[in-house]
Amino acid sequence: MARFLLTRLIQSVATLVLLSLVIFVLARATGDPLTLILPMVATEEDFANARRYLGLDQPLHVQYLMFVGKAAAGDFGTSIRARRPVIELLRQRLPSSLALGAFSMAVSLLIAFPLGVLAAVRKGTALDTGAKIVAALGQALPTFWVGIVLIEIVAGRLQWLPAGGNDSPAHYILPGFTLGWFVIAGLMRLLRSSMLEVLDSDYVKTARAKGAGEPAVVWRHALKNALIPVVTFAGVYFAILVTTAIVVETVFAWPGMGRLAYEAITARDFPVIQAVVLVTAVIVVAVNLVVDSLYACIDPRIRIDPRRP
Amino acid sequence: MKRPPVVSAAIILGFVLLALLADVVSPGDPYEQTLRARFTPPAWEAHGSWTHPLGTDRLGRDLLSRIIFGARVSLAAGVVTVLLAGFIGAGVGLVAGYHRGRVGAILMRVTDATLAFPIILLALILAVTVGPSFTNVVIAIAVILWARYARVIHGEVLALMEREFIAQARVIGCSAGRIIVVHLLPNTLNTLIVLLTLQVGYVIIVEASLSFLGAGIPPPAPAWGSMVAEGRDVITTAWWVSFFPGLAILLVVLAFNLFGDWLRDVLDPKLRQQ
Numbered sequence: 001m002a003r004f005l006l007t008r009l010i011q012s013v014a015t016l017v018l019l020s021l022v023i024f025v026l027a028r029a030t031g032d033p034l035t036l037i038l039p040m041v042a043t044e045e046d047f048a049n050a051r052r053y054l055g056l057d058q059p060l061h062v063q064y065l066m067f068v069g070k071a072a073a074g075d076f077g078t079s080i081r082a083r084r085p086v087i088e089l090l091r092q093r094l095p096s097s098l099a100l101g102a103f104s105m106a107v108s109l110l111i112a113f114p115l116g117v118l119a120a121v122r123k124g125t126a127l128d129t130g131a132k133i134v135a136a137l138g139q140a141l142p143t144f145w146v147g148i149v150l151i152e153i154v155a156g157r158l159q160w161l162p163a164g165g166n167d168s169p170a171h172y173i174l175p176g177f178t179l180g181w182f183v184i185a186g187l188m189r190l191l192r193s194s195m196l197e198v199l200d201s202d203y204v205k206t207a208r209a210k211g212a213g214e215p216a217v218v219w220r221h222a223l224k225n226a227l228i229p230v231v232t233f234a235g236v237y238f239a240i241l242v243t244t245a246i247v248v249e250t251v252f253a254w255p256g257m258g259r260l261a262y263e264a265i266t267a268r269d270f271p272v273i274q275a276v277v278l279v280t281a282v283i284v285v286a287v288n289l290v291v292d293s294l295y296a297c298i299d300p301r302i303r304i305d306p307r308r309p
Numbered sequence: 310m311k312r313p314p315v316v317s318a319a320i321i322l323g324f325v326l327l328a329l330l331a332d333v334v335s336p337g338d339p340y341e342q343t344l345r346a347r348f349t350p351p352a353w354e355a356h357g358s359w360t361h362p363l364g365t366d367r368l369g370r371d372l373l374s375r376i377i378f379g380a381r382v383s384l385a386a387g388v389v390t391v392l393l394a395g396f397i398g399a400g401v402g403l404v405a406g407y408h409r410g411r412v413g414a415i416l417m418r419v420t421d422a423t424l425a426f427p428i429i430l431l432a433l434i435l436a437v438t439v440g441p442s443f444t445n446v447v448i449a450i451a452v453i454l455w456a457r458y459a460r461v462i463h464g465e466v467l468a469l470m471e472r473e474f475i476a477q478a479r480v481i482g483c484s485a486g487r488i489i490v491v492h493l494l495p496n497t498l499n500t501l502i503v504l505l506t507l508q509v510g511y512v513i514i515v516e517a518s519l520s521f522l523g524a525g526i527p528p529p530a531p532a533w534g535s536m537v538a539e540g541r542d543v544i545t546t547a548w549w550v551s552f553f554p555g556l557a558i559l560l561v562v563l564a565f566n567l568f569g570d571w572l573r574d575v576l577d578p579k580l581r582q583q
Contacts, residue, residue: 015422018418018422026431026434136567137559139510140563142514142518142559144517148540148551152544152545246430246433247429251541261430261433265434280430
């Protein structure tokens with residue numbers, strides 16, 4: 001177990017180093033930021049001064065090492081566009097993204113769990129068909145379009161809920177649902193197929209034969225093992241949630257990391273792009289590490305061969 | 310055995326035909342602006358007319374024509390990206406599965422690192438880096454997407470490597486290249502085809518999201534994602550500008566996903582869990 005965790009930890013760090021390198025190179029490749037921040041009349045000397053001031057005159061590997069060293073200490077430099085420390089922007093934006101993500105995940109789990117289990121238990125009924133339709137739509141509806149349509153119908157025509165910003169709990173409902181839609185569909189589908197498989201297994205038949213009541217069989221015996229594939233994919237769904245947030249936050253004018261990323265990319269704000277992508281990657285990798293550890297706890301088989309395919 | 314997905318197949322075929330024959334079947338020119346006819350509602354609404362069955366946009370361009378020509382963009386982006394990513398991913402998965410030592414470990418590390426990268430974030434950076442264009446969108450998505458194929462194919466190959474016929478091929482002196490191309494590749498083709506089909510819809514959504522965010526296919530080309538974006542600000546007064554392109558995305562993606570599901574059940578049932 002300890003060896004498995006250590007291997008996964010080293011792998012995670014290696015992944016992050018590789019990612020930071022890619023981020024650094026890509027952010028440098030997005031064009032010269034100085035052409036955006038300096039006035040049209042700026043002279044060569046102005047450019048040279050600004051470059052020196054921002055550390056852009058150093059060799060690339062020096063810039064990279066400086067970037068990593070400072071990033072580890074929480075110093076992501078100064079936003080070229082907002083002219084404020086990037087860490088301030090992150091502190092401002094990260095909590096509202098996490099709040100939206102947590103709300104969305106909670107709603108998704110609350111909907112996906114009962115629906116997935118019941119769809120498997122009542123296979124072939126109207127409920128199962130309904131679940132299938134939700135699942136199919138969840139993977140085919142473009143998030144940005146769902147957002148716009150919800151804003152128009154629920155916030156515009158019906159005036160039931162507010163559309164943009166994050167001032168009150170009611171503001172969470174539309175973006176939270178839009179963000180969670182895909183996860184609901186995916187989790188439910190996964191749980192349904194994994195429940196179907198488990199319900200067909202020998203030990204469930206044994207439990208039934210020994211006279212366990214149907215609710216006990218489903219919720220106590222079957223669900224525990226049906227959860228294994230769900231836990232494996234939790235990391236994947238988390239990454240999807242983070243990515244989808246860029247679109248959702250842009251549509252709903254949500255002041256989070258996703259919209260910060262979008263704004264930074266359109267303004268070629270190097271330090272902010274690096275910071276947002278790096279922080280996102282650290283969160284995704286950390287969540288995946290936790291998920292894998294959980295997985296190893298639940299399913300001992302995985303510890304035997306850490307290099308599972 | 311599940312019923313063949315006739316409706317899905319028909320929808321896919323329909324959109325493919327529309328894309329191929331856009332010049333013939335489109336009622337008008339997707340680029341022609343008629344400012345006097347801007348924001349004409351669909352034909353069945355008050356003030357609508359059958360000259361523009363689905364209405365017009367901000368510049369008075371015919372929406373139906375733009376959606377028909379947009380099918381070219383979306384389908385081409387979906388298919389080309391998936392083929393490119395599948396080619397790279399299958400290559401990496403095959404080689405990594407065959408060389409299980411250091412080469413395999415390094416390749417799979419790179420694969421995992423790629424998988425951890427939020428696809429839209431990278432595609433956004435790449436699209437802005439090299440400028441928005443069809444080619445760049447395809448490359449931006451494929452650069453991340455290949456890792457998914459590599460993971461699954463790698464798993465398949467690991468299982469195949471334990472089989473007798475691979476050991477025999479080695480004994481009679483087959484080269485690594487020959488074993489990979491002649492013995493391993495054909496045995497992973499079913500999986501690959503299923504994955505490719507299942508991912509077309511996903512790529513169409515990612516391309517549309519990028520175009521929506523302004524980092525995809527640049528205007529005035531009729532891309533469904535940017536058409537939705539164009540109607541975003543006028544959704545309360547002219548809902549059809551955003552609604553119909555979004556509906557087109559939904560239909561095509563749904564059709565590809567359902568068709569892919571069926572294909573998986575027929576060709577490769579063990580992929581179900583993935």
